[in-house]
Every structure is written in structure tokens, then in C-alpha cells.
Amino acid sequence: MIRKVILVLICSVVSSCTNDNTVTNNTPEKLFYKGMDLSFQSELESYNLDYKDQNGNSINLLDYVTSKGTNLIRLRLWHTPENGHNSLEKVKLYALKIKASGADFLLDIHYSDTWADPGNQEPPNDWKGMSSTEIKNVLYRYTKQVVKELKDQGTTPAIVQIGNETNSGFLWNFGKVWNEFNNNWPFYVELSNECYKAIKEVDNNIKTMIHIAGVTDTKIFFEKVEENNGNYDIIGLSYYPQFHGKNLIEIQNNINLLASTFNKDILLTEVSYPFTLDWNDNANNFIGDESQILTEFPSTPNGQKRFLEWVIKVLKEIPDNKGIGFCYWAPDWVAFSGNETTSTKGSSWENQCLFDFDHNALPAIEIFTDN
Template structure:
């Protein structure tokens, strides 16, 4: 008996330690999936029906996020749904199904408890109807939060469904459980309190319940707190939370969507690093993000993510993937713990939301809108480990200007840069005759490459002798800076490692604003020299070429 007791204690310690030592979370929010399947969606891969949870697990997802509403029945039930579709979802029974199916596929779970019957967000934190009588009694409301949270997790634990992470609230910038809903549940009738002393009381009640159940559960859930908003607000938000006495949590979670919060991927990296440096006792994660692969709306319900990052144009499945890889690399380099993509499976179906029939995410999901087939060339591949094996690598982008060339059989690149040297790799059509391919290589890498206008070796470009710099047979690349974009004309003789042959490297080069539309200021520390400026558009095509003898200067 003594040996058995010792083994049990060791098992508990190992499970708990494993949760907090997870290297990085590649997460996807699958809160809509069960409903979409009931509404008729058949998820496919390689045009064959498959288990959607397995599809995500097979492509590298190790964390599934799911939201929980306390009692959504009273506002969901009146929505007219197709026959045989349940009247409401994201209640406890639905969440249990998501947790069970996720764990069966080997994925961990983050349970986001909204502490609301409806969506909670920075502008709306509706108190559940069942707790309205306690809305003005802070102590009574605190007790309701504690007992609800404890019973919820005790029940999940009894069924072997304890999540690995519990998120207390959702985008709680202004507070939690602070608004009285109107009768229809969607809008705010009255604000109970904006006091952070009150909010802290409620946060700590939920946190204490999680810690208390952890004393008897095998899985010890990590606790996340979640804010949304512009990147420069998160430092203050977490300082405010902590200064008001909410300290016993594990993860600082943020939402960052370019479409709503602007900023940039480099600023995201800085934000994550700053949060970790200011609060090293906590992990930092992006708990919500999303990015489109199309600007088209494929059903009658309006799209909600419509503004793409100008550095990742044109909008396409390939650019969605590129954006998410760069995004995730930035979070990891900043010291972040994970990234969660919001609703990559909310496909269009005949089912209704409060805003209409269909999906507001059909241009964002990882499945095509016609066959619900997983898109191998899109953002669903962002979790693949090779993209993150070496964060010290630099990004290099090859672009081929195929204007006037027959590209009916596709455009390909091959070279020494891939793990399988000289493999033919299809390039992405960016429009206007430009095709691109990007990868990540160690700084200073050199090698050879060339383009093909088809998948046969006989379709190789005819490279002029003057630019056969690699072993006298093909083009040469030399990676001398991060995020280098090197445009090359098909059958032309541009130097890939230096897009402007004959130019002198200049340090301290500044452009403001960047990107620019009409007027730009260029500050170049090269006194008493003539400087030639060449401006390329986002496709790599030259649009301006002008010499200056006096700097700084402006180009219009």
C-alpha cells in the first residue's frame, strides 16, 4: 500500500508540472463546431469527410479553446433553426462534448467562462439572468461566482473532462459582471458598477474556486485573465488588475486582430516582450486572433474581419498562412506562451445567430466555402512545427515577375533553400503577374535557385549568363537582412541578394510614414552624395526612380 500511495503522489505532481511546462500552445477556438455539424456541415480533408477535431489535431493543434455561457437558452431558443438542430449551444452539455472530443484527439483544452448568458467583450459584460437578484449585492454575487465555478469544475473533473486552462471572463477590460441586460439580452439596460474593487472581488472568487478544486483534481488548471484592445493598452490593463489585488493567476491573455486593433506584428512582439519583462511571474498568450484569406462574402451574413494588414497583400489563402506564421513567430520571439485562432471552423450553414443566417467568418475559416474542404495552401497549416524550429532564422521572399509569360501550368521555384533541395515548389499568385514564395533561413545563407513556368524540369527559365552566379548554372541568393524581398523578372538578370545593383548599403535609413500613400519623408545619413531612390509597390514592381543631391527629401 505504501508503494501505491507514493506512485499516486508522483503522478499528480507530474501532471500538474506538464501543464505549466507546455512549450507553446498552437490553439484554435472550436466553439461553433458542434453546432455547425448539426446544421449540416461536413468537414473534409482531401475531399473526404473526416472528424473535424482530428483534422485540427493532425495539423498541429495542441489546444482547443471553447466558450461557456451560463444559460443561453432564453435567447437562443427563439431563433428559428433548421429541423433537428438543438435550440441552443455553448451551454454546459455542448461544452462537455467539445472537451471530450478534443481530449480524445490528444489536445488540451482552455475553457473560457464568460460569466454571462451572452457574448462578453470590452463593451458588454452582462450579468446572467439567474444572478440578477444579487447584482447589487457584491457579497452575494461573489458567493454565486465561487459556488458556480467550483460546482462546474467539480462536475467536469468527475467525468474526466477537467480543462488544462480556465479563462476567467472574456475581454474584461472594463470589469466583469457589470451590466444589467435588456429583456432581449443583447444590449445593456444599466451599469451596476465600474469599481475595480468590486471587479477584483468577483475575479478572486472565481480564482479561489479554481484553486480549491485543484487540491483534489488530477489536472491542476492554469488560470488566464483576458483583455482585448490596442496593443499599447495591455500594459496598463494588467497593471490595473494586479494593483487592485487580482494576482493569483498564471496567464496574461490578450486579443490582437489587425482588423480591429491596427498596430503591426513587430509591435505585437514588443508588447508580448514588455508584458513578460514587467510581470515575469506570469506567462503571456494571444488568446484571440483571426485573419482573412478572402475579401469575398460567400453568404448573406456580413463579414466581420475586413481590414487586412497592408504588408500581406493581396488577400489570399497563402497570405493568410504567411501572416499567421510571422504572427506566431513574433509571439514566440517575444517570450509568449501561445496563440489561439478564433473560430477557424465557423463555416456557412443554414443556422442562425442573433445577427442573421450563415457565417461572418466564411472568408476566414480554414475550409473552402464550396465543399468545406480543408485548404492545404491556407492558414490551417500555421501550426506546423518546421516554421518555428529556429526562431533565429530570417525571412526571405522570392518574387517572379511573369508579366507576358504563359503561366497556365503554374509557376514554380526550386533551389537549395528547402529541406529537400531542388524540390519543385508552387509559388503564390499575387496578381498583376507577380508570383511569390517565402521561407526562413539562417542569416548569411547563400545558395542557388531558379523559376519554372510549369511542373516539368524542361520548363525552367532561360537565365542570362550574367546572372548565373551560383555554380555557373542558376541564380544566387545571399541573405544579408531579415524580411528581405527580392523581385526578379522571368528570364531577366536582376541580382536577388541586392535588389538595386550598384547601390551602397546605408544604415540608419528612415521612412515615415510606412506604408505611405501620397507623401513620404526619407531620412538618409549620407551627406554630400547623390542618392538614387527606387520605390517598389507591395508586389515588388518599381513605381518610382529618382536621384537626389540634397537630403532629406520628399517624394510625391
């Protein structure tokens, strides 16, 4: 009798017991994100493009990819975009569709009126000429307003990025940490922390992410953030082999080092791979040569799929379950006949989409279901 009581107490404190007296772990499994950046959809939807499944049947893109296992949708936000795309209004409208699809939502705030990346971090025009104190205040208010409006309409993001590919800081020159601004880390982190505070004040359950491009030499960046008491929840990384390295062992080791050094979850926030080196429009593609890809994975539909399988394997092997997923960038940016910059004369990405030149889903879509 005493032995039975002891067993019951152990089970109630440590875990749960099944009917056959087996002790099982009650800790819920961490969600692994299989995401897509669909920031172009707000524009592309107006052209009624005929996306198709692998059998050539017409589909609704968002419904299809979520039915195949996509559980995270990323949207970029520009402050006052010249063409209206990626505005808060457009993001809010598409966020409602994401909510209805059942996927989680990743908000990518660029803190710019246009593309922000390591070589371009222009502040919104409305913020230029401000003092350091003014930029801190407006940054806090803007971030809080954006997140609150999304929460108020029932589309609270699961994750919010504090800037996009901020290797060189953001809001130049206020938060620049590059070249002559190499000693500006304290103020960059101060600005980033204002964003963190604003997000958490709206909803403490939202995870915040600092996102930089590349995998090698990233430890130095996050050491500087930590030295200056930076607040964030997730390390976000972009990995494009042509820019960020082709030694697969080194890539994996660097990702593992980041996770173990800073005890943070890792999200591969941007990743893609070509299914061909051919083209389907009149624009130069970002990838068009064998020298830009990995020898382990040819530029074929199956090579694209195998690359993503490798990505998932690397993430799932990060120690302590710190790899929380990936987000495929612009799987939908196909070439088509139209008049805008994303049309036949402007897509530089159609050979890296997850849809072929006839807009049929490629084999890589299967990894969203199988993993």
C-alpha cells in the same frame, strides 16, 4: 580519480550527462499551444457539414485538426443560453471529444447568458438584483461547480479563463471598471479572485487566465490588477488588426513589455485573418475591405498563412520563453445552407475560416504541423 568524481557530482546536480560526457539540460521544453476555438462545433456538428482536407477528402473536423498539430481546443461557456448552445451540458459533451483527441482544453467562462466582450458584460439573468455579497458567493459556487463537473468526468481543463475580454471588467455593474466605475477596481479584482480560488480548490494544476481584447495600452489594465492583488497565471490577449493596431513592431514591443513587466506567460487567445475579401452568404462579414487588413499580408490563402507564421514568430521571440501559444478563433464557422443563425444567412466569418468556400482546408493549416 578525484577529477572524475567531481564531474559526476556536477552532472548529477546541475544536469544530466550523455555517454560522451557532454553536459545537457534536463529542463523539459515548455509546451507551445497551437489552438483553435471550436465553440461552434456543438451546433455545427448537427448539420453534418462536409469539411475536407487540402486534397478534397472528407474529414472529421476535430480528428483532422488534432492530427495536423492542433493541441489546444477552446470552448466558450454561457450560463443559461437562450438557444441552449454553449451551455455546460454541451461543453461537457464536447470536452469528452477533446479528451479523446489528445488535445488540451481551454475553458472560456463568459459569466453571462450570451456574448461577453468589452462592450457587453451582462450577468446571467439568474444573478441580477443580487447584493455584492450574494454575487461573490454565487460566482464562487458556480465556478467551482463548473470546473468540478468537468474534472469529475475526466476532462479537467488545462486553462480556465476568468471572463472573456474583460477590458471593462465583468458582471456589470458589480465588476465594472469603466467610465463612472473607474474606481471599482478593488471589487472587480475581489470577484476575479473568487473565481481563481474556486478553480484552484478543484485542481491546483489548472492555469487561470485573465483575457482582454487588444495589445496596446494593456499594461494599464494589468497594473490595476496587480495593485489590487489580483491572482492569475496567464495573460490572454485578443489581436484582430482591424481593431487592435497595424504597426507590427509596436504590437510585438507591447507584447514583450507585458511579459517582462508582469512576469506572466502570454497566450494570444483570439486571432484570425482573412484568406479573401469575398463572401459566401448574405450576411455582412467583419472584414470586407483592404483598409481593415495589414499591408504586409494580403487577403489570400498564402497571406493568411504568412500572417500566422508572423504571429508564431512574435510569440516565440518573447523573452524568457513567455510566449506559450495562440488560439485561432472560429476556424470552422463556414457558410452553409441551413436554418440557424450560423447558416448561409448568418455567418459573418466565412472568409476568416481555415477552410475555403468549398470547405477545403487552406494552406494555413500547415503551420499547425510545421511549428
